[in-house]
Amino acid sequence: MLPPAPGKSTSAAAPSAGEFGRIDRYLKPLAAGFSGALGLTDDAAVFGIPAGHELVVTTDALVAGVHFLPDDPPADIAAKMLRVNLSDLAAMAAEPLAYSLVTSLPRDIGDDWLAAFATGLAEDQRAYGIHLLGGDSVSTPGPITLSVTAMGLVPTGRALRRGGAGPGDLVFVSGTIGDAALGLRVLQGTLTAEDPDPLIDRYRRPRPRLALVPVLRRFATAGLDVSDGLVADLAHLCDVSGRAAVIDASQVPLSASARAVVGKDPRLLSTVLTGGDDYEIVFTIRPTDRDALLATGAEVTAIGRLEPDGVPGTVTVLDASGAPLKLEAAGWTHFQAGPA
Ligand SMILES: Nc1ncnc2c1ncn2[C@@H]1O[C@H](COP(=O)(O)OP(=O)(O)OP(=O)(O)O)[C@@H](O)[C@H]1O
Ligand SMILES: Cc1ncc(C[n+]2csc(CCOP(=O)(O)O)c2C)c(N)n1
Ligand SMILES: [Mg+2]
Numbered sequence: 001m002l003p004p005a006p007g008k009s010t011s012a013a014a015p016s017a018g019e020f021g022r023i024d025r026y027l028k029p030l031a032a033g034f035s036g037a038l039g040l041t042d043d044a045a046v047f048g049i050p051a052g053h054e055l056v057v058t059t060d061a062l063v064a065g066v067h068f069l070p071d072d073p074p075a076d077i078a079a080k081m082l083r084v085n086l087s088d089l090a091a092m093a094a095e096p097l098a099y100s101l102v103t104s105l106p107r108d109i110g111d112d113w114l115a116a117f118a119t120g121l122a123e124d125q126r127a128y129g130i131h132l133l134g135g136d137s138v139s140t141p142g143p144i145t146l147s148v149t150a151m152g153l154v155p156t157g158r159a160l161r162r163g164g165a166g167p168g169d170l171v172f173v174s175g176t177i178g179d180a181a182l183g184l185r186v187l188q189g190t191l192t193a194e195d196p197d198p199l200i201d202r203y204r205r206p207r208p209r210l211a212l213v214p215v216l217r218r219f220a221t222a223g224l225d226v227s228d229g230l231v232a233d234l235a236h237l238c239d240v241s242g243r244a245a246v247i248d249a250s251q252v253p254l255s256a257s258a259r260a261v262v263g264k265d266p267r268l269l270s271t272v273l274t275g276g277d278d279y280e281i282v283f284t285i286r287p288t289d290r291d292a293l294l295a296t297g298a299e300v301t302a303i304g305r306l307e308p309d310g311v312p313g314t315v316t317v318l319d320a321s322g323a324p325l326k327l328e329a330a331g332w333t334h335f336q337a338g339p340a
């Protein structure tokens with residue numbers, strides 16, 4: 001007989017702790033470090049914020065089969081869920097504070113799944129200094145669906161916005177681009193890579209760029225994180241800033257594993273530029289701040305600039321010869337615009 005699928009209970013499985021037993025056992029420990037969570041005993045959380053600060057609030061939901069693979073390890077699903085939200089806090093130049101969590105889980109998911117999921121949360125709470133403050137536990141006839149509302153703090157007036165980039169500003173990106181999108185294709189069996197593990201790890205465990213927050217507060221005129229794809233997200237920044245951007249594909253930073261894969265099949269460059277799931281930060285700075293930014297030693301790379309003219313909201317990608325690159329799509333979208 002085949003072993004049971006991860007998380008599925010069988011007649012031989014241990015009995016479940018039930019809705020409230022699961023909250024007591026797996027979720028209350030995650031709220032213990034945040035007094036405003038009231039030990040998850042009340043109808044809601046209550047907390048104040050330090051004087052001179054604003055609360056930054058962001059929500060992102062994840063659906064099995066859409067954002068992660070149903071068989072991904074539960075601790076990795078937990079990490080991805082928390083980290084994509086932490087990435088939005090970093091993009092707004094905020095420091096993590098607390099989060100609420102909605103778990104919508106199939107009725108037959110076992111306590112072992114939730115136990116491993118909570119272990120992943122505990123590890124990342126410690127790593128990123130964020131605490132659970134409440135949420136909701138519901139059943140669903142559909143796939144695992146998770147939603148986090150993350151809250152962070154920023155000194156009053158210092159949140160980084162998507163608007164604010166000026167003509168001539170330089171476009172920078174953190175880290176490397178394309179690893180996660182390539183990792184997903186490896187997991188889906190449509191790509192073979194000599195060194196697949198770093199790519200798969202980037203897909204399952206994004207690395208929110210919270211260490212960049214002080215640098216963003218000092219230099220960035222506009223910024224956002226890359227979830228849908230580098231080109232699509234830079235276009236979002238351009239849209240709100242009312243500007244057009246030109247980037248150099250050959251300047252986009254690639255990891256050694258991604259470079260090897262693209263070297264073998266140059267068509268994968270479009271996957272790198274538009275595949276998404278990067279959770280890096282794209283931001284703009286005044287050209288006069290370039291040397292001071294680079295002197296910080298931050299892991300950032302200049303990839304282009306904002307044009308003095310050009311159609312607002314557009315991004316032109318140049319290839320190594322300086323010719324515009326034709327891309328089928330700028331990035332991921334849940335709902336395609338077009339005729340009904
Ligand atoms: N269902 C919704 N209700 C209210 N606001 C929404 C909803 N969906 C999106 N938004 C808002 O629209 C804006 C763009 O959302 P989007 O989800 O694209 O940004 P993001 O979270 O940075 O990107 P991603 O979800 O790809 O990580 C945000 O200000 C977001 O709060
Ligand atoms: C199994 C699987 N198939 C496809 C993708 C690609 N993908 C899905 S949603 C999204 C944008 C960010 O999400 P959102 O905009 O909802 O925050 C991307 C790049 C994936 N991650 N997993
Ligand atoms: Mg979102």
Ligand SMILES: [Mg+2]
Pocket residue numbers: 087088091224225226227
């Ligand atoms: Mg974002």
Ligand SMILES: [Mg+2]
Pocket residue numbers: 227228
């Ligand atoms: Mg999106």
